[in-house]
Amino acid sequence: MPNPVHVEKIFRELNSELAQIASVKHRLTLLRNFIEILNGEFRSYGSYLLQVMSEFPLFTSPLTFSGKDPAQIEQDLKQFDRIIEQVPEMREIESFVKGIEKSRQVCLILYACLGEMDKVRTLLKEWFGIDVKLKEDDRIETIQGNTSLRRFYRTLASLDEKKFKYESRAITILNSLQSEVRELITEKPQTLLIPAVERFHDLDRNIQTFGRMRRITVKKNQENSRGEDRIIRRFNVVGVEQPYWIEDPEVALAARTLFSYHNQKPVRNYYLGEIFYEMSGAIHVGNSANAAIALLWYTALQNRYERRYKFTSQLAITGDLDAEANLIAVDSSGIDSKAEAVFYSWSPALVVPKTQLDLFEKAVDRLSRKYPDRNLQLLGISNLKELFYDRRYAIVETPSRMEYALTLVKRKKFGAVIFMLIIFLAMIMFLAGAAFLV
Amino acid sequence: MSLPSEEHIEMYIRYRDKLTQSEIEWIEKSLSEHEELESLANWFSLLYKHVDRFKPVDHIRWSSRPRSIELLPMPIKERSGLNRFVLAAQSASPRKSYIESLKTFASEKDETLLRILKMEEKGIARFHLLSEHLSDEEVALVYIPDERIYLVIHPGGKLDIPFNRLGNDVIKAWNRCSLMLPVFRSNLNFNTLSDKGYIVASSETGIMDTIDMSRSRSEVELELPVYAEAETPKLLLVYSSAGVTLWGIENGIVRIPEKYLANQQSLFFYS
Numbered sequence: 001m002p003n004p005v006h007v008e009k010i011f012r013e014l015n016s017e018l019a020q021i022a023s024v025k026h027r028l029t030l031l032r033n034f035i036e037i038l039n040g041e042f043r044s045y046g047s048y049l050l051q052v053m054s055e056f057p058l059f060t061s062p063l064t065f066s067g068k069d070p071a072q073i074e075q076d077l078k079q080f081d082r083i084i085e086q087v088p089e090m091r092e093i094e095s096f097v098k099g100i101e102k103s104r105q106v107c108l109i110l111y112a113c114l115g116e117m118d119k120v121r122t123l124l125k126e127w128f129g130i131d132v133k134l135k136e137d138d139r140i141e142t143i144q145g146n147t148s149l150r151r152f153y154r155t156l157a158s159l160d161e162k163k164f165k166y167e168s169r170a171i172t173i174l175n176s177l178q179s180e181v182r183e184l185i186t187e188k189p190q191t192l193l194i195p196a197v198e199r200f201h202d203l204d205r206n207i208q209t210f211g212r213m214r215r216i217t218v219k220k221n222q223e224n225s226r227g228e229d230r231i232i233r234r235f236n237v238v239g240v241e242q243p244y245w246i247e248d249p250e251v252a253l254a255a256r257t258l259f260s261y262h263n264q265k266p267v268r269n270y271y272l273g274e275i276f277y278e279m280s281g282a283i284h285v286g287n288s289a290n291a292a293i294a295l296l297w298y299t300a301l302q303n304r305y306e307r308r309y310k311f312t313s314q315l316a317i318t319g320d321l322d323a324e325a326n327l328i329a330v331d332s333s334g335i336d337s338k339a340e341a342v343f344y345s346w347s348p349a350l351v352v353p354k355t356q357l358d359l360f361e362k363a364v365d366r367l368s369r370k371y372p373d374r375n376l377q378l379l380g381i382s383n384l385k386e387l388f389y390d391r392r393y394a395i396v397e398t399p400s401r402m403e404y405a406l407t408l409v410k411r412k413k414f415g416a417v418i419f420m421l422i423i424f425l426a427m428i429m430f431l432a433g434a435a436f437l438v
Numbered sequence: 439m440s441l442p443s444e445e446h447i448e449m450y451i452r453y454r455d456k457l458t459q460s461e462i463e464w465i466e467k468s469l470s471e472h473e474e475l476e477s478l479a480n481w482f483s484l485l486y487k488h489v490d491r492f493k494p495v496d497h498i499r500w501s502s503r504p505r506s507i508e509l510l511p512m513p514i515k516e517r518s519g520l521n522r523f524v525l526a527a528q529s530a531s532p533r534k535s536y537i538e539s540l541k542t543f544a545s546e547k548d549e550t551l552l553r554i555l556k557m558e559e560k561g562i563a564r565f566h567l568l569s570e571h572l573s574d575e576e577v578a579l580v581y582i583p584d585e586r587i588y589l590v591i592h593p594g595g596k597l598d599i600p601f602n603r604l605g606n607d608v609i610k611a612w613n614r615c616s617l618m619l620p621v622f623r624s625n626l627n628f629n630t631l632s633d634k635g636y637i638v639a640s641s642e643t644g645i646m647d648t649i650d651m652s653r654s655r656s657e658v659e660l661e662l663p664v665y666a667e668a669e670t671p672k673l674l675l676v677y678s679s680a681g682v683t684l685w686g687i688e689n690g691i692v693r694i695p696e697k698y699l700a701n702q703q704s705l706f707f708y709s
Contacts (some may be wrong), residue, residue: 004551004568005544008512044574044595047555047566050537093536 002039010037010203011048017203018055024064025210026200027057028076033203035079046087053083053090056099059106062184063278066213067195067341070110071370073103074123104128105177109184112152113346115373120152128173132159145185145314146346147375153181184346185314190300191217191278192292193316193347195338211334211341213316215278216289218296224270228252231273231297251290253323254384255297261325261385262309267301288330288338291319291351295384308397315393316342317351325384327353339363342376349377349393356380442468447475451482501643503571505709507550507617509543509580537564541609550617552580554609563604567595571619573642577677577706579618579684584611588618590675590682620706621671624649628699631658639707658699662690662707671707678703 014034021027034052038045059065065073080100084090091097104127111119117134124130134155156178198210224230229252259266275293295311302308318338320328330338330353339360342350344367352360357380364376381387388394442450442465449457450465457465469476540563543552550569557564565580572578578591585608591597624639636648637660650661662671674685674692678700685692687707 001570003549003570005512005546005549007568008542008544008551008553044568047537047553047564051535051539051555054536 001041001044002037007037007045007048010034011052014052014203015055018052021200023198023200024057024059025068025198025212026208027055029200029202029208031056032076032079035083037203040082042083042086046089049083049087050089050093053093053096056093056096058095058099059102061278062109062180062346063213063215065106065110066345067211067337068106068110068344069340069370070107070114070116070119070344073107073110077103077107101173105173105180108177109149109152109180109346110344112149112181113146113344113374114371115148115375116371117148117151128170129167130170130174145312146348148373149181149346150185153178153185156181188215188217188313189310190219190296191215191313192296192311193314193342193345194289194292195316195318195341195350196288197334197337197341209334209337211337211339211344213341213345213347214289215313216292216296217276217278218293218300219274219276220297220300221272221274224272227270229256229270229273229297231275231293234274234276248287248290250321250323251294252297254294254321254325255301257323257325258294258298258385258388259302262388264302264305264307271301273297273300286331287320288318288334291321291327291384292317294321294325295387298384309388310395310397311387312348312393312395314347315349315351316345316347319351319353321384327355327381327383329353329356332356332359335359336363340367343367343371343374347376349379351379351381351387354380354382441472441475444478447479448482451479452486501621501641501645503619503642504548505619505621507545507548507569507571507619509545509550509552509615509617511613512542512544512551540606541612543612543615545617552615552617556606557598560598561601562598563601563606563609565589565591565597565599567591567597567617569595569617576620576623576642577675577682577704578620579673579675579708581616581618582612583615584613588684590677590684618673618708620675621669621709622647622707624705624707626658626676626699626703626705628696628701628703637705639705656697657693657695659691659693660705662687662692664690669709671709673708675706675708676703677706 011034014030017030018027021030031052034048038048042049077100080096104123108120108123111117111123121132121134124132132155134151156174159174192215194214194216196212196214198212200208202208218231228249231252256266295317299308299310318330320330322328335356339350340363343364350360357378360378360380364378368374368376377392379387379390379393446461446465447469450462454462469479536557536559538556538558539553540556541554543554544550548569548571550571551567553564553566553568555564555566567578567580569578572595574595575593577593578595580589580591581587582589589597589599620642622639622641622645624637626637631651631653633654634652636650638646639649640646647663649663652659652661660674664670670687670690672687674687674694676683676685676694676698679702680700681698683694683698685694
């Protein structure tokens with residue numbers, strides 16, 4: 001039996017930590033640490049479990065579970081089952097019960113992302129009593145996404161509740177799963193994925209490192225009369241109290257350089273812009289998001305052009321860059337975690353600086369040994385312009401002339417109204433003149 | 439000349455010094471002449487050889503575990519909170535906890551902890567005792583000096599008390615408590631009880647002794663053997679599915695009215 005006084009001390013430390021941290025992975029790691037300390041004596045230490053599991057985290061967004069090996073989630077779920085078996089009162093802890101249900105769904109989605117379709121089928125039956133045959137991969141996608149995840153979605157979408165006569169719980173699960181997966185495969189304009197590294201201490205004071213995705217959005221606002229682009233960070237930065245922080249000038253310059261690579265006319269005006277992260281609570285450090293910001297700033301600026309490029313929002317990018325849009329290497333200590341972040345996610349490809357491609361390849365190879373069906377594309381590029389030629393992830397949009405004209409008119413709505421008014425008045429004057437002559 | 443009785447032979451084997459020289463000679467002569475008597479003497483020899491291997495209970499301790507453990511409030515060390523960032527307008531706690539710590543008593547030396555938890559939804563204070571000295575089947579007593587009450591901690595170390603019987607503020611004000619572990623325990627089956635006999639008591643380490651029992655009119659009397667002062671039980675807990683009662687033991691004797699006895703109960707003795 002673990003020393004109860006020692007367990008109490010650890011419990012207090014855990015409580016204090018849980019009150020301060022938001023990261024789902026961090027919380028789950030601490031809870032797992034605590035469970036391990038109990039050494040399987042869940043019945044004896046039931047009151048602690050009832051207390052700490054009230055703080056069970058919920059995977060509220062796909063970003064929170066990106067980078068997580070589903071086998072680890074499955075292992076945790078088995079441990080939670082053992083806890084419930086020994087402490088039946090755990091069923092009354094709403095956050096714990098909800099957390100387990102959500103973890104099961106997340107586990108299924110991650111296995112689907114990894115192409116482990118047999119596992120998906122087995123667990124669907126084991127956990128929810130749903131026995132389905134997964135759809136064959138019979139479609140060619142315009143924008144390449146995670147193929148196995150799309151296959152999973154098509155299967156879920158084709159299920160007929162009445163035909164299968166599932167219990168209401170199973171139907172709720174199916175609907176929830178379908179909605180979650182739909183969210184993952186749906187394009188989110190003007191966004192990209194950034195693999196990030198999460199570092200924290202566990203209860204034994206060891207540093208734990210995890211990879212996770214962040215979704216970045218760059219928005220172009222009104223013109224800036226100061227003769228420069230000002231992109232404002234709307235997220236917390238380490239050492240900076242005010243999130244109002246002007247981005248490095250190289251990022252905006254690199255975006256403008258990209259126009260010259262495509263023989264496009266340079267954008268004459270300068271603009272104000274904003275960078276957002278979905279789940280902005282995390283404090284950011286480092287410049288590995290700069291390549292993605294430049295790419296998104298470019299796509300934001302070119303929206304007045306007839307021929308536009310856009311990139312699939314499921315693309316993950318890491319890298320700093322210079323004013324010529326050349327990619328600069330990222331901190332090599334985070335490569336393994338970043339590779340994990342993308343590998344255990346729905347993203348079909350990761351763009352990395354060419355100088356670090358081999359390091360990323362080694363990291364992905366290690367992960368692929370366990371999950372050989374995960375087809376993650378690694379794209380090593382020297383300059384952002386190289387991305388425009390990869391039609392799997394870059395799309396050229398050419399709207400019809402009429403549509404383009406209407407867009408221009410819409411954009412210059414006040415100018416157009418005045419122009420029309422002048423024409424209208426001129427016509428009246430002309431007709432009045434003609435009538436006078438007659 | 440008559441032959442020695444069974445009692446004479448037993449005296450000869452066990453307490454020879456209590457016999458006269460002529461009695462010894464008479465018994466020895468009989469044993470040498472009668473094979474059956476010799477066999478009986480051999481049997482007594484063998485029996486007392488085994489019996490004498492055990493020391494009398496009053497010379498040993500029932501177990502090496504403590505009889506009682508003093509528990510003091512476990513101090514709460516507040517963390518510096520240097521890493522904590524809290525918005526001024528943030529509400530105190532958006533989530534209502536299922537279970538909260540009310541008070542924690544501990545003994546680092548004896549690796550024992552008594553947690554008192556508040557379960558708001560159920561309207562109870564839950565006592566949770568954790569000690570490697572207590573097995574899952576045993577019942578412990580917790581004496582609260584501030585209230586002068588004994589709390590009975592059920593097997594598994596649990597006790598639930600409704601708020602209306604013991605308020606949260608009262609519990610928070612407690613300064614110390616004593617945990618009492620049973621010295622030994624026994625079982626009493628009321629249906630098979632004879633008017634006179636004994637029940638077997640055992641400690642958690644497997645040491646056993648007998649307790650004299652007699653039943654008269656409407657009560658059951660238990661008379662404990664005489665033990666060393668520290669080993670002498672002073673309290674008896676009668677624990678059954680029907681209820682729990684606590685009785686004082688005076689001069690090794692305790693009388694329990696039959697109306698407090700169920701068909702089957704466990705008896706826990708505390709010193």
